[in-house]
Every structure is written in C-alpha cells, then in structure tokens.
Amino acid sequence: MNAPARTLSGADGLKRLSVATPDQPLRLDSGRTLENVEIAYETWGELNADKSNVVIVCHALTGDQFAASPNPVTGRPAWWDLVVGPGLPVDTDRFFVICSNVLGGCMGSTGPASRKPDGTYWGTDFPVITIADMVRAQIALLDRLGIENVFLAIGGSIGGMQVLEWTVQARDRVFAAIPIAVAARQSAQNIGFYETGRQAIMADPNWRNGNYLAEGVRPERGLAVARMAAHITYVSESALKRKFDRRLQDRTTKTFGFDADFQIESYLRHQGQTFVDRFDANSYLYITRAMDYFDIAAEHGGVLGNAFKGLHTRFCVFSFSTDWHYAPEENRQIVRALNAAGCETSYVNIETDKGHDAFFVEEPEFWAGLRGFIDAAAGARGLPKRSAT
C-alpha cells in the first residue's frame, strides 16, 4: 500500500491520481513500461469503516468515468444513472462506487492524447495496451486510494472484459462480479468490424500518421465513419426496424440524391458527428486494439476454465437475447467455463429487442436481476440491507 493519495485536479476539473512513476512504473503486457500514468476517476457514496463496500464500475469502449453524474467536460448526462445511484441496483446509499477512465482513454487518464514527459503528444508512440493493462492501472488506482478489496466489479461490453480480468488478476480481492454482454475472447467478426473502423481513421489524411494533435488537426471524418460502422452492431436488427424501418427523415418523398433520405441514415450520421466532439481518434485505435487482443483462455493454456480455477468470487453473467455484438452464446461460454472451474455462477439471458446496448437503456427485467444478485451478495458480505423504498 502506498502513501495516502493526492488527488490531482487539472484545469479541466477532472479528478486524477498518479498510479505509476519512474520509481514504480506500470509494466505492460507488451513488455514495455509506462512511467507516468494518471488515472481519472469519479466516486459516489461513502466508503464504510472496514472498506468492504467498494464497487468498481468498468466503462465500455466510448464511455468514461461519469457513470452516475454528468460529464462536466462534454456536458453529457451520466451514462449509467439508470443502474448506479441512490436506491438503484448499484445503490450509492450503501456502496462506495468508483469508476475510472481506462488507461489509453481520453477523459483524463493517460493515453495517446496525453503528453509525454518531454511535453510532446504521445500519439502512436503510446504503447499498445491490453485489457489486462487497463485493469493493472485500476488496481494501482485502488492501491493509491488505500483500498484492498472490492465487493463488486461490474461492467458491460469491454467493461465486462475488464470485470473478467479483475477477477483473474486480483484473484482474492473481488467478492462478486457481473460481466454483462461480453465474451472471453474477441471474435473474428468483431475484430473485423473494429479493423474497418481503424482503417477509416487511418485513411483520413488528417490522421497524419497519428500526429494530428501536434499538427492542430483531427481525423474527424474517419472517426465518424468508424463510429457508424461500430454503432450498427450495438443495435439489434429488430430495434432498427422498430425505431426507423424505412421511414424518411423530414420529407415525404425520396430525393433521388445522397442526402440522408432515411431516418436510419440521419441517425447514424448524427452518431458519427457527435462522437468526434468527445473522443480522440487514437484512443479509439488503442482501445479497440486492446479488445482485439482479449482472449483469456489463450493466457491460461487454451482452457478458459483454468483462468477461473480456485476463485471464490461469485459471478452473475448477463446477456441480451438480440445482442449480436456479444451474442448470448458467447456469454454462455463464460458461464460454462465458470461452472467447469467450480465457481459460484448465475446466468441471466434477458429477452429484449434492444440488442447489445440494452444494458444502457430501460430494461426492468435486467435491473431486477442486478438487484437480486447484488442484494444477495451484499447480504453474504455482511453489508446493510437496502432501505425500504
């Protein structure tokens, strides 16, 4: 355990902690080390006396640390305030909730948009990182905060990858884990979708071989295309049909041109255009690359169950019936491995037409499942019961 943490708060108002220094560098899977690493984070609720009520929320690819309060930089609302808050499944009246921006991200944590010690931007000199490296930085953050044990690690999509990695890496420190809409290994199809996005970014002349920040430009058009290509995979075909089908956008007849005639075109263009205002293109390259490299079994002799052998963590895996980005079957592979490893394991497949992004949006059956598992785990951990509501 290190000396008491000193929270750095930059001109941007983001809370940060230094988690690696020249004396204590972060060792990466690539073999490289990072000597100056800051992790930006937010917390909600109060740490209890025996520090047994800590919840780690892990964010998804384009998320940030603002799970339960608005982002002061972008002005966007909290991304998970349907799940994290007073009286909600992740109950900030009882738990001390920490969410940090991933290593390689662009909301205050060290990443390719940060400056090197010499004052220049990292850009593509930043080392390629893995999900395990992200979790290493999160564990270092907890060390700096003086916290040893985690009651619950929870997250969806790449956040779910981090949850799995937390249980594997911080073996005896995680009491309960909720990986949501995830896989234990990135599929060829998903590598393909993200590779398409990376090629779109790298094809943008404003990418400048990754040096765009130094040159005062940004590959906005490429990044917008990357976002469009990915966003389609986050929504189910049936939800696209329900929400948009073939309806026209602000017009009654086709224009016989290349404007956004259809609502689905307008929607995707909007997704792309608004994304570039809040996200760094190089961060997108690095985080998607970390997802590509994610394959827990490969690091445990090719057998996924080996990764979880001997764990006392209790798991509840959630999937969504129409999720084709991380399909139910990919989640069930995790459940089978957990069972093979003898772990205490629940599995819930939520019937919904909302696809992969269902965990962000209104899904009462999902919330009920979270609530049930979390409250039971809290009871087993000796934490207070939920207040009557």
Added chain:
Amino acid sequence: MNAPARTLSGADGLKRLSVATPDQPLRLDSGRTLENVEIAYETWGELNADKSNVVIVCHALTGDQFAASPNPVTGRPAWWDLVVGPGLPVDTDRFFVICSNVLGGCMGSTGPASRKPDGTYWGTDFPVITIADMVRAQIALLDRLGIENVFLAIGGSIGGMQVLEWTVQARDRVFAAIPIAVAARQSAQNIGFYETGRQAIMADPNWRNGNYLAEGVRPERGLAVARMAAHITYVSESALKRKFDRRLQDRTTKTFGFDADFQIESYLRHQGQTFVDRFDANSYLYITRAMDYFDIAAEHGGVLGNAFKGLHTRFCVFSFSTDWHYAPEENRQIVRALNAAGCETSYVNIETDKGHDAFFVEEPEFWAGLRGFIDAAAGARGLPKRSAT
C-alpha cells in the same frame, strides 16, 4: 421491336448495345431521362429457333456481366462458373444465357464513370437510379436483341432484387424466376451498412465531390473501407470463425502495433485493396443507393402480394440458413407474398455455414435445388432435356 441491334465493341473489347437515344430516352423513376445509354453484356449458348430458351442472369452489387467466362478487363475468373456453363444448373448447352452490366455500373454500361454527350464525366451529375431502372435498361437490351420472352431470370442479392423486378415489370415475359438470398425491401440495417460505406467514400478527399475522374485521382482508401464494411456482412460469423478465428497472419506472436496481426484483418484489407482496382467509387454510391430505395410493396399500395397478383411466372426462392445480410426470414416474406398472390412458388432454405455469399461458392445442395427447379421448368416450357452426363 427495334431495328436489328448493332453491337458496339470499344477499345476495351467489351460488347455493348445502345438501349436509349435522344429519340427513345430511358425514363427513370426519378422523373429524369437518360438519352444515351449503352449496356455492356455477355452471352453464352445459342438462341433457339423460337427464342424460347433465354436465361437472364442478374449480377450482384460488385459483379459484372462475366458470369461464365473470365473478365478480359480485370483478368478475374467468371464469378458464377459453378452455376452457369455446359451441363451446369444454368446449362449453356440448352439455354441462351445473357448477363449484362447494370445501369450505373462500371464495366462498360453507362454510369457515373461514363462520359456525357459533351465529353465530360458524369460523376455525381448522373441521375440517381433504382433497381426498376436497371431492369428497364435490361428489357430495352432484350428488345434491341430482338428477344421478347425470357425463360428464366436468376440472380442473388441485388441480382435477386432485379429478378423480382423483372417479374413485376415484364409481367408476361418471364416464364420462371429464381430470386436468391434477397429481400423485397432493403432493411434499415442494410441501409445503415451501405450508408457507412458511402460516408467512407465521400469522406475521402480524393472523392472531390464526385469529380475525381476529371481531376485524375480516385478515392481508393474510402472505397476500400466501404468494401470492408460491406464484406463482413457477406460472410457468416461461423464461417469467419472456421476460416480465420483468432489466428495470426504470418507471425507467431502479437506485434503490439496496428499492423494486420490477425488473418481476419489481413483478409479484409486485401478485400478492400483489390476491390479499388476494379470498381468505380461513384458506381458504388449509385448502386447501393438503388438498393436502399428498393421496396416493391411500397410501389403496390403497401402490400407485397399485390405486386405479384396475376403473374403466371413460376418462382423458386432460395435462402441460406446463416445469411444475415438477407436473412431467411426476409426471403420467406417474399414466399408468403407469392403464395398470397396465388403464384406457383417453391422455397428452399439451404443449411450452410457460408452466409450470404454461399450462392457464389461450393454448395452442392443449392446446385441440386437449382437443377431440379430449372429442369422441371424447362420441361414445362417444352425445352429439350438435359444431356445424360
């Protein structure tokens, strides 16, 4: 019927016929007309005495007229010589097979890469066309060839859209029709995938607002990304896993960089890079736009069955179990409408892991289905039996 056709053969060696002139322009769904339209085409087999053995093969988005013989311009092999040829399901020993490059295409037919009467390139001055317009041009081609009736119209994907449109537009002239792996209306999801590709092309500074040919450049990087985004949808998740899974490309360890570490990355990059050598970016915009606009029911009072009412054409619809670009259910909607309209209709769903592109590749059960339906139709039409093989 017009005067006997005069085949134009350009310096490129492609066979072409003029199908619209200032006197007889092509009237388009947009309300615009095209006065000078040439359609490039190929034929195989011999037209019989009563001209009753004509087969129309309709090509897919990135296809061309070289269904059964190599393309002399690109040097690529025939794209359907597993299906069209002597003794094959579409038997060139018995049938006179015609395949033409679609209106808006870039293999000799008039499109955005063609020159206007004033000698400048069409570019994005070319009118936006529909699938119906493509079929109008094909019907005009048959008129010029002195052919009234079609024994069989066959094609997959956007080729299947043309087949459906053939039966609707040339009502009494098509004896049998085989739409393969298609839908009667483009879904929001598919509009989204192609819109992503269009945005990638239009984001490329070398697109020059569509005027790149005049300026001597080509938006190759944007077009390559568009191809990658689309290509993923043509292959099933299970086939990607079987063919590539997470295997590395020409290396034993990850490079921790952005090279194509994985075979799937290398494969998609190759698909993108080779595509730009043979395809015009504006053609890609126009043909995908025609697909977006495809919705037969919308043009028939919102009821698909109305489009087919009273048709004497016999249909056989084929779908592939793992096709998620035009899923079996989308094909079954066509089958239900055909049945509701009282048409003679067969339907075959082929069990395969090969996804949408299964119709291009080895799929013996598919070929057997084609053979059975085509031979029965040929018998009903009084055409000679297949030679014993």
